[in-house]
Amino acid sequence: MNLPPLIQSFVLHFGEMGSRWGIARTVGQMYAVLFVAERPLSADDIVDRLGVSRSNVSMGLKELQSWRLVRLRHQPDDRRDFFSTPDDVWQIVRILVEERKKREIDPTLSVLRELLMLSPASEEERHAQARMQDMHEVIELMTSWHADVEKLETERLIQLLTLGSKVVKVLDLKDRLFVVPGRGAKAATPKA
Amino acid sequence: MNLPPLIQSFVLHFGEMGSRWGIARTVGQMYAVLFVAERPLSADDIVDRLGVSRSNVSMGLKELQSWRLVRLRHQPDDRRDFFSTPDDVWQIVRILVEERKKREIDPTLSVLRELLMLSPASEEERHAQARMQDMHEVIELMTSWHADVEKLETERLIQLLTLGSKVVKVLDLKDRLFVVPGRGAKAATPKA
DNA sequence: CCGTTATTTCAGAAAATACTGAAATCAGGA
C-alpha cells in the first residue's frame, strides 16, 4: 500500500467498515481512495495506491458503479477510464440509502406481502403471520417517510435534521390545540 | 429444516438478508425463528427447527444477545435457557439502529476526529482532510438528529414518521414568515 | 485490417468465515 499515512489510516478504516457490511475489504478501500482523491483516478492509479491486482480493481469498480457510488469520467485526449465519487457527501448518503432500500427493504416487503396472502394452516402459522404483519407495517411506515423526505432539497433536509426533536414540540402543540381530551388510549401526562 | 412452509419461507429469506449484512446465514435464520415463535424457545427447539448443530445455535444465540436482539428468559421449574425477541417491532428497530450506530458510526467518527487533528504533510493530505471534514459534518448532523429522535415515545415517533414531508410545510411557512428575503444563498423559488 | 493499449472475464489459489463434534465447564439436586 502506497499512500501518505493520514490517507492510509482512512483507507484501512473503510476497508474494515466495508467488510462489516456486505462489501469486500478491498472494495471499501478503493472507495476510500477515490473519496479523498483530488481528481478522478484511473484503475491503474488505484492499483498503485493499494497494491492489489488489476483484475480485482476492475471488479471492485464495477461493484461500486452498480451501487452508483462512483461514476465513470473521461479526460480529454486519454482513452483510459477515470473514476470519482460525488463531491457532495449528502448526495452519497442519498444514494446509499436508496440502494440499500432497493436491495434489502424492497425484497423483504415483497416476501412479507406474498406470505401475508397465504392462508395459515395452523395456529402456529397464524401467529407467525401476525408477527409478519407487524413487521410489514413498521417497514411500510419507515419507507413512506423515506419516500417523502428523499424528495427534499439538501438545504431543507439539513434544516429538518437540525431541528431534530424540536419538531416534536410542534406536534405537542398541535395535540394540545386539536385533540379532544380523553379521545386517546390513555390520558396525556405532560412532563414537568 | 423442520418448519411449516409459510414460516420456512420467512426464515430462509432472513437467512439471506442476514448474510447480506455481516451476520451468518444461520444466525439470521435463528432470529427469524424466534421472531415468529408463539413462545420463548430453547436452544434445542431451534436445533430441531433448523437442523443445525447445537454448538452453532449456542454461538448464534450469543451473537444475537450481544446485539440485544434476543433476550434470555426462564420458565418456572425448568432450568434450560429460553430465548425470545421483543414483542414490539419498534423496540427491535430502535435496538438495531443503536447497535449499528455503536458498531459502525461511533468508531468512524472517532477515526475521523483523530485524523482531523493531524497536520497535513502535503497538498494531497490537506485535500483528504477537507473531504473527511465534510464527511464528519454530515455524520455528526445525522447522529445528533438520531439522538433527539430516539428519545421519543413510540407513539410520537409514529406521528412524526406519518407526518413525513408535511413537516416540511411547517418549515416552509417558518421560512416565509421569518427569513428576510435575499439573505439566503439564492432567491427562493416557490413551486407553482 | 493490424498493432497497441485498456479493460474484462474466469478458473483456480488463497484467505476468511461458518459450522461441527467432542471435550470441558457449569449449575443445581440428591
Place this chain on the structure above:
DNA sequence: TCCTGATTTCAGTATTTTCTGAAATAACGG
C-alpha cells in the same frame, strides 16, 4: 460431594468469498 443435564468452548473441517494471473475481448489510431 457426586451425578445429571444444560451450555460453552475450541480445534479442526467444510464452505464461501475474495483475489490473482493469464487469456480473451474491446477500442481506437494508423
